[in-house]
Amino acid sequence: MQVIGVTGLPGSGKSIVARVAKNMDVNIIRMGDVIRDEAIKRNAEIGETAVKLREEYGDYVVAERCVELIKEHSNDENAECELKFIIEGIRSPYEVKIFKKNFKTFKIIAIHSSPKTRFSRLKRRKREDDSSNVAEFKKRDNRELKFGIGNVIATSDYMIVNEGPVWKFKNSIRNILKNEVKKH
Amino acid sequence: MQVIGVTGLPGSGKSIVARVAKNMDVNIIRMGDVIRDEAIKRNAEIGETAVKLREEYGDYVVAERCVELIKEHSNDENAECELKFIIEGIRSPYEVKIFKKNFKTFKIIAIHSSPKTRFSRLKRRKREDDSSNVAEFKKRDNRELKFGIGNVIATSDYMIVNEGPVWKFKNSIRNILKNEVKKH
Numbered sequence: 001m002q003v004i005g006v007t008g009l010p011g012s013g014k015s016i017v018a019r020v021a022k023n024m025d026v027n028i029i030r031m032g033d034v035i036r037d038e039a040i041k042r043n044a045e046i047g048e049t050a051v052k053l054r055e056e057y058g059d060y061v062v063a064e065r066c067v068e069l070i071k072e073h074s075n076d077e078n079a080e081c082e083l084k085f086i087i088e089g090i091r092s093p094y095e096v097k098i099f100k101k102n103f104k105t106f107k108i109i110a111i112h113s114s115p116k117t118r119f120s121r122l123k124r125r126k127r128e129d130d131s132s133n134v135a136e137f138k139k140r141d142n143r144e145l146k147f148g149i150g151n152v153i154a155t156s157d158y159m160i161v162n163e164g165p166v167w168k169f170k171n172s173i174r175n176i177l178k179n180e181v182k183k184h
Numbered sequence: 185m186q187v188i189g190v191t192g193l194p195g196s197g198k199s200i201v202a203r204v205a206k207n208m209d210v211n212i213i214r215m216g217d218v219i220r221d222e223a224i225k226r227n228a229e230i231g232e233t234a235v236k237l238r239e240e241y242g243d244y245v246v247a248e249r250c251v252e253l254i255k256e257h258s259n260d261e262n263a264e265c266e267l268k269f270i271i272e273g274i275r276s277p278y279e280v281k282i283f284k285k286n287f288k289t290f291k292i293i294a295i296h297s298s299p300k301t302r303f304s305r306l307k308r309r310k311r312e313d314d315s316s317n318v319a320e321f322k323k324r325d326n327r328e329l330k331f332g333i334g335n336v337i338a339t340s341d342y343m344i345v346n347e348g349p350v351w352k353f354k355n356s357i358r359n360i361l362k363n364e365v366k367k368h
Contacts, residue, residue, distance in 0.1 A: 009338055112296075112343040141339065150334030154193055155325065159296040159345050 001074055001083045002180055003103040005090040007152045008111035010140055011118030011125075013162040013169060014088055017111065020173045021086045024181075027073060031089035034065045063095040067102045084181060091147040093155075109176060110156035115141070117163055185258055185267045186364055187287040189274040191336045192295035194324055195302030195309075197346040197353060198272055201295065204357045205270045208365075211257060215273035218249045247279040251286045268365060275331040277339075293360060294340035299325070301347055 004026075008014045018028045039049035053061050066087055074083050090096060090108065099106045113121070119137050153159075158176050162169045188210075192198045202212045223233035237245050250271055258267050274280060274292065283290045297305070303321050337343075342360050346353045 110296075112294075112338070112340075114341045114343075115339055116341070145335045145338065148334070150332070150336075150338040151329045152334075154296070154329065154334040154337040155299055156296070157298045157300070159298075159343065161343050161345065 011121040012111040026084040063098040108156040109158040110153040195305040196295040210268040247282040292340040294337040
């Protein structure tokens with residue numbers, strides 16, 4: 001079994017990694033989905049659930065839930081089947097620690113785009129939680145940096161620069177995933 | 185005048201950037217040299233000087249000295265001459281703030297290599313302050329990360345991946361420097 005974490009600041013292109021991986025039969029675990037699923041179970045709001053989950057189970061509950069999810073998954077399937085997992089949205093060095101403890105060959109792929117590129121992407125995309133002005137953009141970056149995402153990015157096993165074109169970015173993702181799958 | 189900062193964890197290849205830049209008539213300012221020069225002036229040890237300088241002038245004395253150096257330099261020369269500077273060894277977001285305040289078009293180039301690659305380089309290189317065992321290597325990384333270098337790397341304007349071959353790395357450096365010089 002191979003588990004790979006994906007990290008990057010908002011607008012860097014993390015979701016494209018998940019899309020490419022899905023086409024390669026890799027299972028995708030989104031850290032955000034763990035909270036969303038729990039919110040549905042509790043019939044509560046997402047923001048409220050995120051806070052409560054941490055109060056009840058500590059800061060690393062989301063990472064720990066991801067580990068459980070992957071372990072359940074791998075019990076379900078045929079033992080002969082080579083399972084691969086991508087965890088999208090890793091933000092803190094402590095999360096990395098938890099994943100490394102549970103999955104011996106755990107690797108991190110970081111995606112980098114310049115602040116200028118990320119800002120213009122987020123502006124174009126305008127998801128509900130995306131930032132459309134510079135102050136908001138910086139605030140959002142700082143929120144992520146406070147979790148320690150900068151350290152996760154700086155010490156990643158792979159770094160993909162995503163400044164376009166998208167086919168080049170997708171090729172880099174495919175090459176890394178193929179390389180990681182071959183090794184295990 | 186264009187000023188570009190270079191950042192990267194130990195063993196990533198920062199000094200190659202300086203070497204390439206020198207061949208392109210770019211002036212190199214090494215943050216470490218500022219302390220070394222001051223130590224010679226004071227006839228004191230480097231480590232001791234680093235501590236004393238900070239005690240006397242605050243945490244950002246090295247960045248501020250670099251700014252002074254660059255400003256002196258640019259007064260010396262012919263005003264028509266397009267001066268370019270590389271500052272090697274930027275580690276903290278506060279240093280970036282100081283440089284951005286003083287040089288309007290200031291840009292950061294980050295160099296990334298995987299921890300595995302950096303460790304084997306440092307082991308091969310064995311400079312006095314380089315780490316030859318994993319614990320020492322991690323300790324040194326953590327010392328840099330505590331300064332906030334992860335945030336500087338994650339939010340850099342350019343990211344160069346240096347996993348070899350060296351000619352490819354040098355080409356990337358040249359392209360970025362040419363691009364930055366053209367713009368200003």
